[in-house]
Amino acid sequence: MPPVTYLEAISSGLREEMERDESVFCLGEDIGVYGGAFKITKGFLDDFGEDRVIDAPVAESVIIGAAMGAALMGMRPVAEMQFADFITCGFNQLVNNVAKTHYRWGAAVPLVVRCPSGAIGNAGPFHSQNPEAWFCKVPGLKVVAPATTYDAKGLLKSSIRDNNPVLYFEHKGLYRFPRIREEIPEEDYTVPIGEAAVRREGGDATIVTYGKMVFHSLDAAETLAGEGVETEVLDLRSLLPYDKQAILESVRKTNRLLVVHEDTLTGGFGGEIAAVVAEEAFEHLDAPVRRLAAIDTPVPFSPPLEQYFLPNTEKVTTALRELLAY
Amino acid sequence: MNVETAPALSDPDLAASDLDDLGLGREDYRTLYHTMRLQREFEERVYRLFRQGRLVGAAYAGAGHEAIAAGSAYALGDADILVPMHRVIGAHFLRGHTARDMMCQYLGRANGPTAGKDGNMHCGDWDHHIVGMISHLGANIPVAAGVALASKIRGGGAVSLTYIGEGGSSIGDFHEGLNFAAVHSLPMVLIVENNKFAYSTPTRFEYACEHIVDRARGYGVEGALVDGTDVRAVYKATRDAVDLAREGGGPTLIEARCTRLLGHAQHDDAFYVPKDIMEDGWNNDPVTKAESLLLERKYFTREEIDGIQEEVKGIVDDAVDYAEQSPLPEPEEALQGVYAD
Numbered sequence: 001m002p003p004v005t006y007l008e009a010i011s012s013g014l015r016e017e018m019e020r021d022e023s024v025f026c027l028g029e030d031i032g033v034y035g036g037a038f039k040i041t042k043g044f045l046d047d048f049g050e051d052r053v054i055d056a057p058v059a060e061s062v063i064i065g066a067a068m069g070a071a072l073m074g075m076r077p078v079a080e081m082q083f084a085d086f087i088t089c090g091f092n093q094l095v096n097n098v099a100k101t102h103y104r105w106g107a108a109v110p111l112v113v114r115c116p117s118g119a120i121g122n123a124g125p126f127h128s129q130n131p132e133a134w135f136c137k138v139p140g141l142k143v144v145a146p147a148t149t150y151d152a153k154g155l156l157k158s159s160i161r162d163n164n165p166v167l168y169f170e171h172k173g174l175y176r177f178p179r180i181r182e183e184i185p186e187e188d189y190t191v192p193i194g195e196a197a198v199r200r201e202g203g204d205a206t207i208v209t210y211g212k213m214v215f216h217s218l219d220a221a222e223t224l225a226g227e228g229v230e231t232e233v234l235d236l237r238s239l240l241p242y243d244k245q246a247i248l249e250s251v252r253k254t255n256r257l258l259v260v261h262e263d264t265l266t267g268g269f270g271g272e273i274a275a276v277v278a279e280e281a282f283e284h285l286d287a288p289v290r291r292l293a294a295i296d297t298p299v300p301f302s303p304p305l306e307q308y309f310l311p312n313t314e315k316v317t318t319a320l321r322e323l324l325a326y
Numbered sequence: 327m328n329v330e331t332a333p334a335l336s337d338p339d340l341a342a343s344d345l346d347d348l349g350l351g352r353e354d355y356r357t358l359y360h361t362m363r364l365q366r367e368f369e370e371r372v373y374r375l376f377r378q379g380r381l382v383g384a385a386y387a388g389a390g391h392e393a394i395a396a397g398s399a400y401a402l403g404d405a406d407i408l409v410p411m412h413r414v415i416g417a418h419f420l421r422g423h424t425a426r427d428m429m430c431q432y433l434g435r436a437n438g439p440t441a442g443k444d445g446n447m448h449c450g451d452w453d454h455h456i457v458g459m460i461s462h463l464g465a466n467i468p469v470a471a472g473v474a475l476a477s478k479i480r481g482g483g484a485v486s487l488t489y490i491g492e493g494g495s496s497i498g499d500f501h502e503g504l505n506f507a508a509v510h511s512l513p514m515v516l517i518v519e520n521n522k523f524a525y526s527t528p529t530r531f532e533y534a535c536e537h538i539v540d541r542a543r544g545y546g547v548e549g550a551l552v553d554g555t556d557v558r559a560v561y562k563a564t565r566d567a568v569d570l571a572r573e574g575g576g577p578t579l580i581e582a583r584c585t586r587l588l589g590h591a592q593h594d595d596a597f598y599v600p601k602d603i604m605e606d607g608w609n610n611d612p613v614t615k616a617e618s619l620l621l622e623r624k625y626f627t628r629e630e631i632d633g634i635q636e637e638v639k640g641i642v643d644d645a646v647d648y649a650e651q652s653p654l655p656e657p658e659e660a661l662q663g664v665y666a667d
Contacts, residue, residue: 057502057505057506057509062506065466065472065503066506068472069457069470069476073407075482077472105443105449108666133589139664258435262661
């Protein structure tokens with residue numbers, strides 16, 4: 001099998017699940033004849049028909065609410081938010097209806113909401129956000145954010161097969177990222193929800209990150225490796241539940257922690273990681289936990305503003321140096 | 327019934343013509359009346375328990391809505407899905423929740439439908455094909471549309487029946503859910519229980535069209551305006567809508583008009599409701615109206631009606647005893663059930 005992109009991995013994962021299980025269907029805006037704004041479902045309408053590839057009105061609350069109703073009936077809907085930013089229009093359905101149903105009256109709601117997220121260059125405040133943290137404090141939801149092509153497919157399959165609602169954040173900047181084109185197995189495989197992956201081993205500092213920031217972190221680690229510093233890069237892959245043990249093990253080994261995410265700083269998921277390390281590994285720390293994230297503003301449009309807003313390799317490298325210098 | 331031909335509620339021919347020919351027998355009327363009576367008795371008891379400090383949490387009642395609850399849910403088949411609201415406990419009873427179940431639910435007991443995880447009318451039960459409501463009114467209209475979507479995709483003819491107050495009809499989910507159901511011609515029936523007040527807000531501050539059912543034409547769906555205090559009218563409108571949905575004719579919007587005979591909840595004495603509206607409401611009490619009908623038509627004797635009332639009282643007495651003797655959940659049960667296995 002030739003190397004595939006992250007986008008192709010998502011598309012083939014979705015296709016294979018629809019072929020494997022008749023209860024899986026797709027619902028979203030422009031996913032039919034257009035194949036989705038990012039072409040994840042290109043060709044699906046012809047192959048699976050209108051009953052399983054459903055073009056929805058521009059109405060995220062009913063996309064998610066209807067997915068819940070279908071899930072109660074034993075279907076496994078995969079709803080697409082055209083951009084993750086628009087998930088706010090379905091916020092109530094997700095946090096009050098979908099998330100609380102099993103707890104309240106025991107009915108499983110197996111659905112996936114695919115959320116193309118992240119900044120990819122001058123798309124402005126409403127097509128660039130990383131809204132994952134809003135949902136990581138909602139018991140009943142699961143949240144995943146794959147960084148690699150292999151994980152994109154494996155985590156999507158796990159999400160679809162999970163008996164709970166899963167928010168699947170796919171970073172738009174990874175869709176066609178040449179560096180992560182890879183050969184993936186032809187046979188069926190999954191990646192378990194809730195397990196982090198060590199992307200680079202090291203003993204001097206730990207970076208905990210996820211999504212596109214994995215690659216900025218790896219590049220920063222590579223730069224510092226040239227200076228004799230070995231940084232461990234832990235890709236969370238899942239945020240809810242997240243792999244607390246993997247974080248603690250790494251921090252107990254390296255004694256220094258930098259948390260990196262593209263979402264804004266205050267109230268971002270990095271705060272949770274910093275808190276759990278402070279609670280459970282404080283005595284192992286040789287320096288205060290450091291967080292690097294987007295600045296606390298809306299995502300600005302114009303290139304210099306957006307570049308100022310976003311974390312990047314240079315900023316990660318600087319933060320890492322400061323952490324090591326403490 | 328098309329919107330354009332929807333009769334005025336005062337149309338005396340409505341009762342005289344269509345409704346005599348519903349195909350309902352004595353047992354059907356017994357079930358309908360029993361359900362309405364049980365709702366009234368159950369909720370009066372819930373209010374009393376509240377005043378006595380024996381209830382857990384808040385008390386809501388559907389006094390004035392009993393004909394809507396019973397008449398609509400009675401039109402469903404076993405495979406259909408009920409997506410109820412807080413004033414139709416009678417619909418829960420018809421789908422299989424017992425008075426014991428619902429009293430355990432109200433009292434937060436471990437053996438209630440939500441095992442104490444949620445209270446009062448907030449209970450679903452897939453064994454009975456009931457989806458649990460949430461407080462965010464209107465949120466379950468999209469869910470009912472999704473239930474109907476699954477039914478359409480898979481076949482089998484199941485219809486979803488859901489409700490909203492005229493108050494909740496202002497929220498965006500009303501539009502999104504009904505429009506989606508209309509676009510995909512889904513087997514869904516949406517009943518607007520128009521009881522004239524959204525908590526304290528009168529209809530003139532809720533919507534500007536003459537009738538909420540006027541919106542049906544805008545969505546391209548069938549519409550029906552019915553007297554929500556007449557159990558036969560509600561039954562007929564719902565049955566017609568369910569039949570149409572089952573045949574692939576898409577959703578129907580039914581506006582069932584009634585009067586909320588109590589406040590929004592137990593704490594609210596409804597001082598803001600003009601006296602004439604409340605008096606008119608009690609003069610059209612759906613439970614009394616059903617009773618009069620059964621007596622006038624000689625379906626039942628006075629003794630039989632009294633017998634049903636005694637039976638219902640016994641059921642509620644038993645439910646209270648049972649629930650109060652039932653265990654509360656263990657505290658650490660709070661940890662259980664966040665996720666499905």
